[in-house]
Amino acid sequence: MSSDIDEAEEAVRVRFxxxxxxxxxxxxxxxxxxxxxxxxxELTGTHAGCEMGACGACLxxxxxxxxxxxxxxxxxxxxxxxxxxxxxxxxGDIADLQAEFHRRNALQCGFCTPGMLINAHELLxxxxxxxxxxxxxxxxxxxxxxxxxxxxxxxxxAVADARAAKASQKGSPE
Amino acid sequence: xxxxxxxxxxxxxxxxxxxxxxxNGDDARFIAGGQSLVPALALRLQAPRILIDINHIEELxxxxxxxxxxxxxxxxxxxxxxxxxxxxxxxxLLRAAAPxxxxxxxxxxxxxxxxxxxxxxASEFPAMMLALDAEIEIAGASGRRRVRADEFFIDLFETAAxxxxxxxxxxxxxxxxxxxxxxxxxxxxxxxxxLVGCGMQATCKDGLIEGIRIAFFSVGxxxxxxxxxxxxxxxxxxxxxxxxxxxAALDSDxxxxxxxxxxxxxxxxxxxxLLGRLLGRLGEVA
Numbered sequence: 001m002s003s004d005i006d007e008a009e010e011a012v013r014v015r016f017x018x019x020x021x022x023x024x025x026x027x028x029x030x031x032x033x034x035x036x037x038x039x040x041x042e043l044t045g046t047h048a049g050c051e052m053g054a055c056g057a058c059l060x061x062x063x064x065x066x067x068x069x070x071x072x073x074x075x076x077x078x079x080x081x082x083x084x085x086x087x088x089x090x091x092g093d094i095a096d097l098q099a100e101f102h103r104r105n106a107l108q109c110g111f112c113t114p115g116m117l118i119n120a121h122e123l124l125x126x127x128x129x130x131x132x133x134x135x136x137x138x139x140x141x142x143x144x145x146x147x148x149x150x151x152x153x154x155x156x157x158a159v160a161d162a163r164a165a166k167a168s169q170k171g172s173p174e
Numbered sequence: 175x176x177x178x179x180x181x182x183x184x185x186x187x188x189x190x191x192x193x194x195x196x197x198n199g200d201d202a203r204f205i206a207g208g209q210s211l212v213p214a215l216a217l218r219l220q221a222p223r224i225l226i227d228i229n230h231i232e233e234l235x236x237x238x239x240x241x242x243x244x245x246x247x248x249x250x251x252x253x254x255x256x257x258x259x260x261x262x263x264x265x266x267l268l269r270a271a272a273p274x275x276x277x278x279x280x281x282x283x284x285x286x287x288x289x290x291x292x293x294x295x296a297s298e299f300p301a302m303m304l305a306l307d308a309e310i311e312i313a314g315a316s317g318r319r320r321v322r323a324d325e326f327f328i329d330l331f332e333t334a335a336x337x338x339x340x341x342x343x344x345x346x347x348x349x350x351x352x353x354x355x356x357x358x359x360x361x362x363x364x365x366x367x368x369l370v371g372c373g374m375q376a377t378c379k380d381g382l383i384e385g386i387r388i389a390f391f392s393v394g395x396x397x398x399x400x401x402x403x404x405x406x407x408x409x410x411x412x413x414x415x416x417x418x419x420x421x422a423a424l425d426s427d428x429x430x431x432x433x434x435x436x437x438x439x440x441x442x443x444x445x446x447x448l449l450g451r452l453l454g455r456l457g458e459v460a
Contacts, residue, residue: 009179010181012182028179029179029180029181029182029225030176030177030178030179030180030215032212032216051175051216052175052212052213052216052217053209053212053213053280056277056279059279062283065253065282065283066278066279066282067279067282067283068209068279068280068283070212070216071208071209071212071213071280071283072208072212072283073182073208073212073225075182075227076182076205076208076227076229119278119279122278123278136364137273137364138278140277140363140364140365141276141277141278141279141280141365142277
């Protein structure tokens with residue numbers, strides 16, 4: 001009789017591999033990936049900031065590439081491999097970045113930090129020794145309202161140097 | 175900041191996507207990279223009843239050489255413009271423009287076909303279609319057709335692709351060794367929409383400019399070719415006199431609209447400055 005029931009939101013079952021684990025959950029088609037990660041999977045390290053792709057707080061890795069989790073719907077990620085800041089932390093792959101951010105006070109409130117780390121991780125995997133200008137350029141889509149970026153750029157540059165030094169040691173005959 | 179409720183459908187072929195759109199009419203939208211569409215949905219500037227996801231249509235992927243043309247599948251991501259060897263060799267203007275498109279994470283997801291189909295007048299790639307003399311392949315109810323970039327951009331967010339039609343590929347005439355490119359833009363911050371931007375591709379012979387296509391973005395309702403400026407530098411060597419003539423010619427090529435942030439006179443001034451820089455650089459390598 002009433003058409004209200006027709007308007008009830010449909011639910012779709014989606015499956016992904018999140019941080020190496022297979023997960024399934026029910027989402028509405030309009031639920032963004034960031035909302036799904038935070039609300040359904042309780043992975044709250046991915047932050048929802050501007051929800052329009054401007055601030056970079058919600059970056060995750062989708063099939064190995066950094067993307068905004070607010071700029072895609074969870075249904076679109078069905079079947080994909082997603083790595084969040086929790087998974088990257090557990091893997092140890094960004095331990096040096098995290099330590100350097102900590103050492104240099106490259107964060108204050110920490111809201112932007114997960115996105116900064118995911119972006120920095122991708123930058124360094126693409127470009128072993130980026131210039132400061134290249135680091136700033138790569139961070140252009142990550143807003144930090146506390147630090148003024150200087151310490152963040154310092155931290156990423158220091159990790160790049162340290163990784164390069166380590167690689168050249170390995171490469172030398174001794 | 176939440177989209178209105180909609181249904182979601184994944185299409186695996188172009189026909190499936192077109193059929194799904196046809197049976198839902200004005201209530202349907204195609205979604206590719208979604209980097210412009212999803213914010214528009216979140217802000218409820220658009221509120222379709224159904225989203226048709228074209229990301230899994232295999233035929234829309236890949237970059238291939240087809241004779242004198244480079245075919246770039248509509249789903250080619252912006253980041254691939256920076257890494258795909260065929261783009262570097264046969265469409266270097268796209269590679270030159272790509273670092274200016276938004277931010278790295280947006281480039282990982284946004285698609286060339288989506289950018290061209292949206293036809294945002296402030297975007298880099300639609301204007302580069304004009305500079306490249308590219309052709310846009312459109313699939314619709316009556317089959318496929320190719321439309322020259324010069325005829326593709328009609329008005330603000332309006333193109334030769336009608337609602338319900340799908341941009342399937344971009345065809346770029348392959349870059350030749352006697353051609354030169356130049357690209358730059360002026361923006362308040364890197365990754366922001368440009369105050370004004372410009373890309374050009376010239377064909378040279380013995381240091382002379384035989385022909386040139388100059389395209390501006392962020393100057394009006396549509397990406398715009400500067401035809402008078404093109405004429406001013408064609409047929410000769412690029413020198414200070416020709417550059418000044420081209421800059422002066424912009425008055426008749428561009429008519430930036432009123433805007434609170436950037437008055438038309440300022441935008442036109444910036445366009446002249448940018449054109450001067452780019453032609454100067456082009457002159458050095460011609």
